[in-house]
Amino acid sequence: MIIEPKTRGFICITSHPKGCERSVLNQINYIKSKGKIDGPKKVLVIGASTGFGLASRITSAFGSNASTIGVFFEKPPLEGRTASSGWYNTAAFEKEAHKEGIYAKSINGDAFSDEIKEKTIELIKEDLGQIDLVVYSLASPVRTHPITGIRHKSTLKPIGNTYTNKTVDFHTGKVNTISIEPSTEDDIENTVAVMGGEDWKMWIDKLKKENLLASNFKTVAYSYIGPQLTEAVYRKGTIGKAKDHLENTAFTITDSLKDIGGKAYVSVNKALVTQSSSAIPVIPLYISLLYKVMKEKGLQEGCIEQIHRLYTERLFLENTPTDSEGRIRIDDWEMRADVQEKVSELWEQATTETLPTIGDLEGYKTEFFNLFGFNYDEVDYDIDADEMVNIPGLQ
Template structure:
């Protein structure tokens, strides 16, 4: 047993340590947003279950529909440093699942690896005989393809021409408005980004499940994605990441043609470990929260809506391209007009007034278990938490 007082040490939006008690409380706070219903004994596989929308979908599924199943993520345990935040969140989510009386297991492994797929599918076959839902929520910087041994690296770059964007940073806790230049991605960088963040691995999971006869009647699968605002479009949706998202959507269409009920779910903006690293996104989300306040729908609130649609409790809200739209609140014309006006008026002198910078920084710190109400950060906390 190793107890320590943990402080938020890091650089930029990256922290060296995570706070176990804070991460556990974040999970509890997320679960408190969900109205529980009578369990239906649905079985789900969530790829990317320890953070962001994957975590929110897991918690919402457990609390609202009592899902059984497996969560897959790739986290680092405690050592010289604390474990990753996702490690601690998973440990607490396991406690939550047990309290709900659910049979939910956790695999800590590389989701891209064929060995991971075999381990997961063997467990599904042994315990449940199949699954009703596959949620794919993977945001990774690189991928090793087990079929050819090649390593692909994702790139955060523009396509066609260089781009400059306003971006939010912090120095000693004070907001700083920056101008960040974005380089143009090469064709190889675009192709590698698609290999990492596109739909190839999602399709492999579906194929592996199908080949083993593990898709239950009525099975559906959804890959979580994002479109976002025109303000962030040149770097995100029209950039190298956008090429990968387009491939994800094309994969859904291809799987559907093969008889699988596959869709992408377009989620709204949120502060996640993946999004906070993208230039311009932090400023945009800070402005969005300033405009909407409590009207900004949390990942859990959006995940509740997603589960209601996946289970047939509510009709699917699809756009013309067959994508589930959970982001209509964000992209409403009046909301985007208000955010654009704030974006254009933002300067270093007024950034703390036109954007909700304090909220954004607190949300980033919460990703690592800090700034969570109800947690005593002066007290020592156990860091050697066992993976469930």
């Protein structure tokens, strides 16, 4: 079938298998170009099919020749209907890994559920014995709690006051003003239940109970802080409460791992175009200005560059450098004073008319469609593509 991008709001409801393969190959080639990494050897990635999770799986496998198990919740293809991009990403990753004799298997299902946790545990027991790294990179808007059965839904709201600021419709380029009503206590509790650290700790507790964690085991979850410009709707909003919980959970997990010399970290990463960030008001405008500034300064990174730097300059050093809150910071280039000062200056100037010049909205849109396998120069989108792609190591 001929596959074209079809958007609904901030998501694309189609994806291109050849384009997703191109995206994965580009990331693999980047990691290979950097040489071998003294990193993990047996890795579980929870949320492994897109963004930072996929980059972590690629960096582990092709940087340090690690065996990887990926867990994700993706839509498989049907005749005449494309799979989700994460499905095609994983298929491409496993194909390349198997070609090079690298172990890679995957589990598709709800990572919040006990069923998927147990299935993963059995696979680790059968194939890997023990693992030395767990990457926790889930980005789901909903979670059914495995104990209570309650379905929690996260929200993106400020706390205390209505928030009003600029945003951009990245499809049309129109800059306008948006107001978001403040959250309720229920909104905060539900967002923490979905995006906080409880499920991360449940995973680690279950794996440890089964003696599946190697000595000096590490686990890392991903977070974001961002600038003052976005803090009312992000770091000081409902999602910020969830990130606070996630970051505090790292200390709790570390305490539980002392007997095996284990350690849990939260890595604060830079702002990037993802399916999740596209949904957050204000963030697309901020990112389009940030990209312009970081590209001009030669500081721009995507997911794969960020995770390579995390592995080589932070996580696997003998003494992992952290901030005063115990967090790894690979948002350091984004948060540089000169970068943020320039972004703040451009923010004041940003209108529908000025944004094409002062921002990088085209770069934003290109990266958005890249997430779904579109807008790659190397791919001919006018020829038939086979949507029925299998994941070789799917369990």
